[in-house]
Amino acid sequence: MPGSAERAGGDPGEQHEVLGKAHERWIAARYDLELWMPKPYVVVVRGRGHATGQHVDRVIEWRERALKSGRSIVLFDDLEKMPTYDSEVRIRLTAWVATHRTRIEAMHILLRSKMARMGVSVANLALGGFIKAHIQRDEFERELKRYIG
Numbered sequence: 001m002p003g004s005a006e007r008a009g010g011d012p013g014e015q016h017e018v019l020g021k022a023h024e025r026w027i028a029a030r031y032d033l034e035l036w037m038p039k040p041y042v043v044v045v046r047g048r049g050h051a052t053g054q055h056v057d058r059v060i061e062w063r064e065r066a067l068k069s070g071r072s073i074v075l076f077d078d079l080e081k082m083p084t085y086d087s088e089v090r091i092r093l094t095a096w097v098a099t100h101r102t103r104i105e106a107m108h109i110l111l112r113s114k115m116a117r118m119g120v121s122v123a124n125l126a127l128g129g130f131i132k133a134h135i136q137r138d139e140f141e142r143e144l145k146r147y148i149g
Helices: 053-067 087-103 114-126 137-148
Strands: 015-020 023-027 031-039 042-051 073-085 104-110 131-134
Touching (some): 015 031, 031 053, 042 053, 053 087, 073 114, 073 137, 087 104, 087 114, 104 137, 114 131, 131 137
Parallel strands (some): 042 073, 073 104, 104 131
Antiparallel strands (some): 015 023, 031 042
8 A cells, every 4th residue: 555654663563554645544453543634724533442642642743733724723533433542642632632722713522432421521621611522423524524625
């Protein structure tokens, strides 16, 4: 596959794929993580499996890139198939969002698992309630299409 390569520092056997100019995916036995910027100010995260601190590093890197667009950013986290995560994931991402809150126009998260919903609920309290949690994919996708056309 073009752009496919193992990435140093990832889980053993992790594969990194460049799917386009602003679209990448990391695949390992325990997880998939896909990051996509359909517009310079829109970051889409799609996860499967178990999230780790390494995922946070990648997500923050992409969100920082979006901040350079010069306008407020819009975040979409599709975590429907990512039911578990290390506690540092919620702590670090909540801290990052809190730091950059004035530059975030909207944040949408698609969830299924009770653990993930509880984590987002706690984070949302700390952030003033601006996160829009979705439990229906069609609603989440409709919001994404509204921003990317």
